[in-house]
Amino acid sequence: MSSIALAKTLQNVQVLPVLTVTNPDQAVQLCQALYKGGINAVEITLRTAAGLESLAVVKRELPEVVVAAGTVCNAEQVAAVKEAGVDFGVSPASTPALLHAINEAELPFIPGVATPSEAMYAAECGFNHLKLFPATAVGGLKLLKSIAAPLPELGFCPTGGLNQDNFLEFLNLPNVYCVGGSWMVNSADLNAGNWQAITDAAQKVTDAIAQQ
Numbered sequence: 001m002s003s004i005a006l007a008k009t010l011q012n013v014q015v016l017p018v019l020t021v022t023n024p025d026q027a028v029q030l031c032q033a034l035y036k037g038g039i040n041a042v043e044i045t046l047r048t049a050a051g052l053e054s055l056a057v058v059k060r061e062l063p064e065v066v067v068a069a070g071t072v073c074n075a076e077q078v079a080a081v082k083e084a085g086v087d088f089g090v091s092p093a094s095t096p097a098l099l100h101a102i103n104e105a106e107l108p109f110i111p112g113v114a115t116p117s118e119a120m121y122a123a124e125c126g127f128n129h130l131k132l133f134p135a136t137a138v139g140g141l142k143l144l145k146s147i148a149a150p151l152p153e154l155g156f157c158p159t160g161g162l163n164q165d166n167f168l169e170f171l172n173l174p175n176v177y178c179v180g181g182s183w184m185v186n187s188a189d190l191n192a193g194n195w196q197a198i199t200d201a202a203q204k205v206t207d208a209i210a211q212q
């Protein structure tokens with residue numbers, strides 16, 4: 001059930017900026033700036049104390065944005081982000097306890113994997129949209145190309161080490177449905193509240209996809 005909902009949610013999502021925010025107001029402004037640049041989905045991580053509240057506020061205030069919770073690592077966080085109303089969750093890695101909790105909660109979810117064995121285990125647990133993390137460190141394009149033949153039913157969102165120069169190569173692989181990363185948001189612009197620069201950077205990503 002949740003994997004069908006996830007496939008639908010991801011239909012128009014090609015890039016997923018990984019965001020670390022310091023307060024909900026900043027999160028809303030950041031997501032708005034990205035949306036103006038054509039980026040319609042975000043992953044707000046639980047890495048900061050403001051992450052959870054920011055997820056709920058962005059979800060409420062920007063209904064046009066697909067909102068994912070990132071760095072979801074345990075059952076408690078699964079319950080919390082479900083309560084916050086996110087569209088789906090993302091984890092950097094997978095443990096049996098985490099995957100079990102996600103299935104119990106029926107939360108649409110993209111579990112992180114780094115090897116074919118982890119990908120197969122996640123698939124056995126019912127997940128076919130996976131995150132390859134840390135993508136470039138564990139083999140990047142070569143790994144994704146190699147894994148496509150034996151595991152054709154699995155799709156990946158490579159994240160970790162992607163940037164403006166390499167993301168299209170990843171996005172163009174047949175087993176990649178979306179790419180993720182923090183490169184889309186410059187932290188100096190974020191800290192300065194330079195929203196126009198953030199919109200411009202997002203537009204650069206959007207244009208690069210459109211122009212290929």
Ligand SMILES: O=C(O)C(=O)C[C@H](O)[C@H](O)COP(=O)(O)O
Binds near residue numbers: 090091133
């Ligand atoms: O926080 C999580 O849940 C993660 O999985 C980590 C992030 O996805 C990466 O830190 C993004 O990698 P970069 O784009 O290389 O910065």
